[in-house]
Amino acid sequence: SDLHKRELLCIFGTGDLGRSLGQRLLQTGYRVVYGSRRPHSCGPLPPGAQVMSHTEAAQLAAVVIVCVHREHYDFMEEVAPQLKGKVLVDVSNNSKKGLYPESNAEFLQSLIPAASVVKAFNTVSAWSLQNGPSDAHRQVFLCGDKAEAKQAVRELATRLGLSVLDRGSLSAAREVEDFPLQLFPEWRLPLCIATGLTAFFFFYLLIRDVIYAYVEQDKDISFRIMVSLANKVFPIVSLIMLSLCYLPGVMAAILQLYRGTKYRRFPDWLDHWMLCRKQLGLLALGFAFLHVLYTLLIPIRYYVRYKVTIRENKTAVFDTTSAWRTDSYFSVGILGFALYVLLGITSLPSVSNALSWREFSFVQSKLGHLTLLLCTLHTYLYGWNKFLRPSTYKWCTPPGYMLCLVVPSVVLVLKLLMVLPCVDRSLGRIRQGWERTGPEGEGTKPLMA
Amino acid sequence: SDLHKRELLCIFGTGDLGRSLGQRLLQTGYRVVYGSRRPHSCGPLPPGAQVMSHTEAAQLAAVVIVCVHREHYDFMEEVAPQLKGKVLVDVSNNSKKGLYPESNAEFLQSLIPAASVVKAFNTVSAWSLQNGPSDAHRQVFLCGDKAEAKQAVRELATRLGLSVLDRGSLSAAREVEDFPLQLFPEWRLPLCIATGLTAFFFFYLLIRDVIYAYVEQDKDISFRIMVSLANKVFPIVSLIMLSLCYLPGVMAAILQLYRGTKYRRFPDWLDHWMLCRKQLGLLALGFAFLHVLYTLLIPIRYYVRYKVTIRENKTAVFDTTSAWRTDSYFSVGILGFALYVLLGITSLPSVSNALSWREFSFVQSKLGHLTLLLCTLHTYLYGWNKFLRPSTYKWCTPPGYMLCLVVPSVVLVLKLLMVLPCVDRSLGRIRQGWERTGPEGEGTKPLMA
Amino acid sequence: SDLHKRELLCIFGTGDLGRSLGQRLLQTGYRVVYGSRRPHSCGPLPPGAQVMSHTEAAQLAAVVIVCVHREHYDFMEEVAPQLKGKVLVDVSNNSKKGLYPESNAEFLQSLIPAASVVKAFNTVSAWSLQNGPSDAHRQVFLCGDKAEAKQAVRELATRLGLSVLDRGSLSAAREVEDFPLQLFPEWRLPLCIATGLTAFFFFYLLIRDVIYAYVEQDKDISFRIMVSLANKVFPIVSLIMLSLCYLPGVMAAILQLYRGTKYRRFPDWLDHWMLCRKQLGLLALGFAFLHVLYTLLIPIRYYVRYKVTIRENKTAVFDTTSAWRTDSYFSVGILGFALYVLLGITSLPSVSNALSWREFSFVQSKLGHLTLLLCTLHTYLYGWNKFLRPSTYKWCTPPGYMLCLVVPSVVLVLKLLMVLPCVDRSLGRIRQGWERTGPEGEGTKPLMA
Incomplete structure (x- = not known):
């Protein structure tokens, strides 16, 4: 049988x-x-x-x-x-x-x-x-x-x-x-970077805000550590990590342009960096999520409610520029965060597997750079005219959000250069297998070899 | 052809x-x-x-x-x-x-x-x-x-x-x-528990808050059912269900320690309970999500805006302890919720399939217990010194958040006992196949049999 | 070897x-x-x-x-x-x-x-x-x-x-x-619809709100474009797109009832529409997410904080009906949004693959219509008695939220008709293969043929 x-x-x-x-x-x-x-x-x-x-x-x-x-x-x-x-x-x-x-x-x-x-x-x-x-x-x-x-x-x-x-x-x-x-081997480097940045900015802002107020103004505002300080550190780390996500791509493109070929390997550190971009981005999204929650919580804090009841006596004049600036700043931030969440969703294995290669790269590259642009703009609008005001620079140090604008600004400027027609054309040729072979004339090396 | x-x-x-x-x-x-x-x-x-x-x-x-x-x-x-x-x-x-x-x-x-x-x-x-x-x-x-x-x-x-x-x-x-x-067979028990808990706490708080105010103070605050009461019931049910997620694991460990072997089957109810932990946790996350939305909504409610305009006359003194307490309470809650969301994301099939066994158990056990700890702490900070104030106990009943602290506190204390070195070592040996075979001496039974 | x-x-x-x-x-x-x-x-x-x-x-x-x-x-x-x-x-x-x-x-x-x-x-x-x-x-x-x-x-x-x-x-x-x-071919139509609706309602509300205030009251409230206007346009587009998700299903049922058979093909436009329901729903969820963020942000806006400090002088009487209405409106909105998110999660490929066919259709149809009902109710509660007040109709135009109620109301009424016992029975028979074959008598055509 x-x-x-x-x-x-x-x-x-x-x-x-x-x-x-x-x-x-x-x-x-x-x-x-x-x-x-x-x-x-x-x-x-x-x-x-x-x-x-x-x-x-x-x-x-x-x-x-x-x-x-x-x-x-x-x-x-x-x-x-x-x-x-x-x-x-x-x-x-x-x-x-x-x-x-x-x-x-x-x-x-x-x-x-x-x-x-x-x-x-x-x-x-x-x-x-x-x-x-x-x-x-x-x-x-x-x-x-x-x-x-x-x-x-x-x-x-x-x-x-x-x-x-x-x-x-x-x-x-x-x-x-x-x-x-194995225990998250590919998360180790991004987690180290996140921890390092968080620790650095926490102590930097602790000195600038809490200790400065204590020393110079003799005020104890240590309670601000729990929410206000956290809500400064998290967006700063988030923006820096998001830009670290897109920096290696720009650097790889520059290296390819400089070398004139795509057939030489990238240095190991760049390879390693490029392989953990997804993890960098997801951690950045986590910090952005915390930033959103902390921000939305502001009006129900005891401190803020107290300030509102105090402030009423002074009569203010409504300033349309301020209204435009703060509303733009919020709006750009929300749109940036929504795109951020979209990027996070498309990096879920089951979603990214359902995308064609072109769709995946469209989302991660085009929408990713747009997200970075919106979040950077959000930070610039937050700073507004404080960049020029001397009182901003307590103890001659710039505020945290100014420091964190450096990397994203560099990435955005370099990316802008990359999409200029002439640079884009050269890069496109190199990525299709063309090689600049030096003084003996332009060689074309097809995929076929 | x-x-x-x-x-x-x-x-x-x-x-x-x-x-x-x-x-x-x-x-x-x-x-x-x-x-x-x-x-x-x-x-x-x-x-x-x-x-x-x-x-x-x-x-x-x-x-x-x-x-x-x-x-x-x-x-x-x-x-x-x-x-x-x-x-x-x-x-x-x-x-x-x-x-x-x-x-x-x-x-x-x-x-x-x-x-x-x-x-x-x-x-x-x-x-x-x-x-x-x-x-x-x-x-x-x-x-x-x-x-x-x-x-x-x-x-x-x-x-x-x-x-x-x-x-x-x-x-x-x-x-x-x-x-x-089949229609969600494994969700049936968790949904029953959630419905039961929600109904119980709804009526309990309805009596304690709305009916108490009507009877004792002759005030009609029935409008609070829609938001205030819901925002008390949801976090309570969420915390209890999260702790019910981790209770069976602790009970299983105690049973194994007591029996001295892992080779005897758990009682059926415990097996059944352990198999629906994921669903319990996800429902708890749903309730936590509702709690977050209801909380963030507070300042735009008509009732709250009204109270703000009324309260202004009384001049308050700023209390740093209150500021510390409320900010800690919010901060711990936000961090707990963020970890909660992380647990939810890792339980998506495509994400959990991409994790190794060790990674999955690290997230679900280590981060899970940390989430429970943060959420319990959030609730204790919310209560603060009200535990000792007699006025808290209207009609001799404790507030809802005190009731809901019982199960999570028990789970956390038991879990703490489990990770004590001596207990942990015994449990580790039992889980690797060792058996305590009674008075005739310690037997070791390897996996190999 | x-x-x-x-x-x-x-x-x-x-x-x-x-x-x-x-x-x-x-x-x-x-x-x-x-x-x-x-x-x-x-x-x-x-x-x-x-x-x-x-x-x-x-x-x-x-x-x-x-x-x-x-x-x-x-x-x-x-x-x-x-x-x-x-x-x-x-x-x-x-x-x-x-x-x-x-x-x-x-x-x-x-x-x-x-x-x-x-x-x-x-x-x-x-x-x-x-x-x-x-x-x-x-x-x-x-x-x-x-x-x-x-x-x-x-x-x-x-x-x-x-x-x-x-x-x-x-x-x-x-x-x-x-x-x-290919670059998101199945997203093209839903994106066009979303863009079209957004543009239409943006200009409609721009005229009704900003330009009306400028012309009739000589006030410049253009700063409201960034947040207030966006937060009117997004929920409107979201609700319309959610109802567009469920409209083709109702239309298909009506067509099957009218024709008395399920064996004739739907018109191409209906087929095409039904195939992009998932994308319509996900875009609607995206707009709802933006609406939630914009709404929760309200109390920290400069304009709102300013208004709060101004308004204090007038003494208001607490209105229980208003409290009930606004709290219901918020509560229904939150529950609707939570269900919305649940629908979004179940449409993730890895989640929907883990569901049986009956579970998937339960979530997408039953919970989907419940979501639509809650969101429509949220909008009606928002309007409340303003539907009857002539001052609502500036320049003889209805506000945006009234316009956006048309499609969802129609869908809900039609769906209600479909679940009436007599209609439901006819539809059930047709979907199991029964055919009304005209004057020569009722023919039954089993699956077997």
């Missing part, structure tokens, strides 16, 4: 992952046999699975999935004769990076040289196997030296509803094993 | 789904023949498809896709001889759960025992087949008893650009057929 | 894409040989790849990937004898639509009629191949005339971790080649 034709798989180890994997395989229509050191006392197994000794189990199946911690691999050598020519799937992870000189999978291969070791499934958790993959981490990395062994494991994973990505030979196993241990 | 080698598929039924499926199959390079009861008057079919009687059509193809409602399956018995040994794909859905004793696919199998019935494609709509799957529901569930039949259908689905998930034998067909009929 | 069994692929062209593709193929376990016009001076190639003349390279492999711009296809004719019977993969894109009379792939096929051309990989960029597909555009479209050739390329793409969608015969190549060049 059909049941006899169902493929039999062997699983070594009856821990959480072994059980969950076995259960899922049985549901998918495989037959499963467990190999265990203590076949008679290994706790509850999924119904329909058999359990026997490692040696017996290994003989029955062509594929053996090793759900055992690396520390217990030593028993494998006893089973070596039965594993000859079989596909051994190493699903193990370590608790830390760099615990062992070689990857678990390579270690397993060295123990059983006659088997074909394939590293796979180490990114899949027992939890997601049990609860179905709709919500879970479906991406499986796979590597190994034998093409047929990999093909067998690839089919297995595909039948389980997982999405497979081949990472090459077994020497990639270390990278695959390190993946579940 | 090549055209003769293209696989021929047979579709029974020329309704919406049959036509759309046929069109898509033709586009993908299959040949399609329709079986119809009235081959000469069955309306427009996709160009390139042939139409004939059921019997004739069934003879030509190895795979027959049955796009017919279950009510009309009776005609199938006449075609039974032609369907012997063929793969029959049942794509049907019912309009309600529990209409029939057995699933449609099992019923079909009982009508034609000599064919191999495979349940598939029932989650795919005619609409998404016509408009391309870029935006559509691409997940196809598949079940059946014959491995080769399933393999044939799996290949078919993969070629159509759909993503296949094998759910096992034909006995899973009922579950597969119920899937398109 | 195993290395000799690895499949060998040939790549023509050593440009960016050729190199990146070769590198990825080598990582995945293929052997790669490059064909180049200048094999000895073609720059750095991925380690492990060989480079030789086109003719030599073509002889070695069964699959040749052509990473060359169309302008350089002429060299292919020289290699024609070596390409006989081979699979030729055309990965090229053009820089503009409609540059050439036929698609690149069809042109290649006409140059080498003896080869099997398959169009593929043109949506994949060198960048995403180099940096892994976790973040990248993984969707590959594929078309071609020979089934076996397509199967070979499909396997290749699957091994590279890409997701393949078969678009049929080579005649679909033009469409596939146009895909990376």
